[in-house]
Amino acid sequence: MAEGFTLVFVDNPEEVHDADVSAVAALDEPTRRRLYDHVVRQPGPVSRDEAAAALGLARKTAAFHLDRLADELLLDVVFERRSGRSGPGAGRPAKLYRRSAKQIAVTLPGRRYELAGKLLAQAVEESDATGEPVRGVLHRKAEELGRQLGGQDDTDVVDLLEAYGFEPRREGDDILLANCPFHALAQEHTSLVCGMNLRLLSGILDGADATGFEACLAPGPGHCCVRLRPAA
Template identity: 30%
Template sequence: MSDSWPRRRLLAILRGASEPLDAQELARITGQHVTTVRFHLDVLTRESLVRQFQQPPRGRGRPRIGYSAVQRSVGYQDLAQVLADQLGPDPRRRSEAAIAAGRAWGAKLDVDDHRIESLEDAKDVTMTLMSELGFAPERDSAAETAERVVIRLPACPLRELARTHSEVVCGVHLGLIEEVLDRSGARGEVDVQLYPFIEPELCMARLELVAARPPVDQDGATVPAAYDDDEMPPEPLIAPSGRVAPQLRNSDAHVAKQSAQQW
């Protein structure tokens, strides 16, 4: 996949579109000049990431060229399984190695020229990134506050592997998000947490201003002073200390869902 952030953004938009879009439409959506958009579309076409379609003209004139993302299934499931198995038996070390790998991945990506100056900016960058990865992210406005953003992730492309190796799969994705946000200007300002399988087919990401984070004890566990016992959110995969939190069982999903709605 291309390492250009503008091309990754175009690809994410095309993946989420219900029909082919032409260069003029994509230029309007992204705010880029149409000539720049056409250049990136040509690169994506050569890389076989998008496909061209002839569309009827608007009024008089030549037919338009529409673009649609090439839908590809994840073909590296077995390879990911082998790599996950090679990280050793210690869950914490597996998690730490996965986060480091995710950060290394994020370090190789180009980032948008727009710098993160607010939590809303961090949300936009994360939504674009997770859309590109195939998570079909959804903003959970009902769970938002001025210091916190919640993003629902209903379509993990490695869900089956994550059921048995969530500390690896989710750790890589966590490290990737953290690195991209850091490189975009959010270093030390936004805390990222992932909550795997709050429902059988749903995970969740939470972005929170660091100043708004609840205190932690000497073991890195969140001090639940701000919550009643029946309002505690589900524990994230990666706690602030880096320790691996217990994974949610599918039978606990309804409890986690109810808690998540109260964030």
């Protein structure tokens, strides 16, 4: 198993993408965006009354939009007593809002630069510690991660590739990958990134026991540098 990846890539990427799209859509509403921007600029959590007063809104309107932002995980809800007192007579804790730790990234077509970044960072760190060439470590880490992803229960390789943004398409007996999730990196560092991608996809096939296909370098305009071909 690829050390360091277990907690990062077990989520369903399609579900994460859908949630991010929903969160971005929530910010398209002007009042909601103003409330979000106000909350994140404050040094501490903000109450409904404070937000409403700051933006000249009715308290009910502010509460509705703040709760919608919390539902989308864009804001966290905390409860604090603003009086500083505790015990009987201290009053009920106020419902407050603050920016959540959720990170949103929506790209069309799909990109996976964080995945590539983690692989590259691990390769550099291990190379520095062991003296093994960076490229060799990167290839090994990519293949290990691929085997982990492909080895999950009931993995369908085509569905997995779709979820990670490769946009697999049947082309005769081959599976063409119509999108490269590492496109910008591959344009600037073609040999390095395409080699990493090849090992990642080889690992996915190995982990899923998809012995009917093999990953091959087949660069060309408008699609991923790797193609899945029937195994010889």
